[in-house]
Amino acid sequence: MEDGTYEAVLMQGSGTFVVESVISSLVPRDGKLLVAINGAYGRRMAEIAKTLAIETEVIIVPEAQPVAPTQIENVLVRDPAITHVGMVHCETTTGILNPVEEVGRIARRLQRTFIVDAMSSFGGMPMDIRGCGIDLLVSSANKCIQGVPGFGFVLARRALLLEAEGRARSVSLDLVSQWKGMETDGQFRFTPPTHAILAFWRTLQELEAEGGITGRASRYAENAQILIEGMEKLGFEPYLARQNQSHIITSFRYLKQPDFDFKRFYHLLSDQGFVIYPGKLSDADSFRIGTIGHIFPEDVQALLVAIQRSLEEMRISRSQVVPEA
Numbered sequence: 265m266e267d268g269t270y271e272a273v274l275m276q277g278s279g280t281f282v283v284e285s286v287i288s289s290l291v292p293r294d295g296k297l298l299v300a301i302n303g304a305y306g307r308r309m310a311e312i313a314k315t316l317a318i319e320t321e322v323i324i325v326p327e328a329q330p331v332a333p334t335q336i337e338n339v340l341v342r343d344p345a346i347t348h349v350g351m352v353h354c355e356t357t358t359g360i361l362n363p364v365e366e367v368g369r370i371a372r373r374l375q376r377t378f379i380v381d382a383m384s385s386f387g388g389m390p391m392d393i394r395g396c397g398i399d400l401l402v403s404s405a406n407k408c409i410q411g412v413p414g415f416g417f418v419l420a421r422r423a424l425l426l427e428a429e430g431r432a433r434s435v436s437l438d439l440v441s442q443w444k445g446m447e448t449d450g451q452f453r454f455t456p457p458t459h460a461i462l463a464f465w466r467t468l469q470e471l472e473a474e475g476g477i478t479g480r481a482s483r484y485a486e487n488a489q490i491l492i493e494g495m496e497k498l499g500f501e502p503y504l505a506r507q508n509q510s511h512i513i514t515s516f517r518y519l520k521q522p523d524f525d526f527k528r529f530y531h532l533l534s535d536q537g538f539v540i541y542p543g544k545l546s547d548a549d550s551f552r553i554g555t556i557g558h559i560f561p562e563d564v565q566a567l568l569v570a571i572q573r574s575l576e577e578m579r580i581s582r583s584q585v586v587p588e589a
């Protein structure tokens with residue numbers, strides 16, 4: 265088969281298990297991983313590598329900023345010991361999009377293996393994996409594919425899987441054995457996540473019926489636009505600059521208003537059937553609202569009405585938070 269062929273390998277567990285499977289199975293004993301971090305999931309990648317006693321270097325970028333490709337390039341040029349580069353595509357901590365294409369080009373030119381955690385973005389936005397120079401992409405069944413939790417998958421360059429045989433640091437998370445086992449008899453090596461796979465099959469049909477990834481991406485983009493515009497009208501400020509914001513999830517700052525109490529806000533919304541996501545930022549009080557999944561523009565409109573009601577309940581009026589024009 266031609267070099268550059270990709271294989272899809274399924275792995276039981278949540279998304280983190282699959283990231284761990286890639287790092288523990290692919291990076292050689294004398295390898296070194298560079299991780300670019302601008303949020304919790306980048307930090308987790310580095311934590312996984314360090315726990316596995318893999319030599320690891322990190323580039324830490326403020327959470328509101330995308331990773332800078334030149335910074336990665338400089339480190340790679342300076343340190344020839346680095347064999348692998350890891351980065352999160354959509355860092356779900358904030359909803360920021362990192363520049364996979366530029367970083368992929370640099371990694372390819374400098375002959376490093378590029379690992380991308382596209383957990384929250386794969387299937388929700390068009391992505392040319394080969395064109396972006398991605399060698400290993402990780403995602404899971406339960407994000408933009410809209411399946412249920414239970415397994416994740418890796419899109420891996422075949423040549424890298426072949427080369428990595430015998431490198432695994434774990435039996436259950438051995439990606440190469442998993443791939444080979446599946447190729448040999450079509451079976452998972454251990455108890456398969458049967459229900460999650462059946463659900464996945466169904467959701468792939470739904471994805472196709474929605475117009476594939478392009479169709480799904482346009483619904484998510486519409487969801488996010490309605491959300492952000494509506495929230496701004498209610499006085500909430502998105503944490504990220506618009507050009508860095510994905511349509512996957514949006515972080516909003518707490519209202520600077522003594523009567524705004526996030527716990528109360530959260531419960532008022534959940535009483536109306538809407539569960540939002542507490543913030544994960546290290547430098548600002550925030551909460552997050554996702555716009556992926558089986559969510560449609562009318563659901564986002566209904567959420568905005570529920571948010572307005574909750575603010576009224578908390579006796580916060582729009583004129584208190586939005587300066588009159």
Ligand SMILES: Cc1ncc(COP(=O)(O)O)c(C=O)c1O
Pocket residue numbers: 278279280281305352354355356381382383384404
């Ligand atoms: C970008 C990213 N990476 C990794 C994970 C971890 O996935 P899991 O919670 O399924 O282990 C998540 C979960 O939201 C994520 O968004």
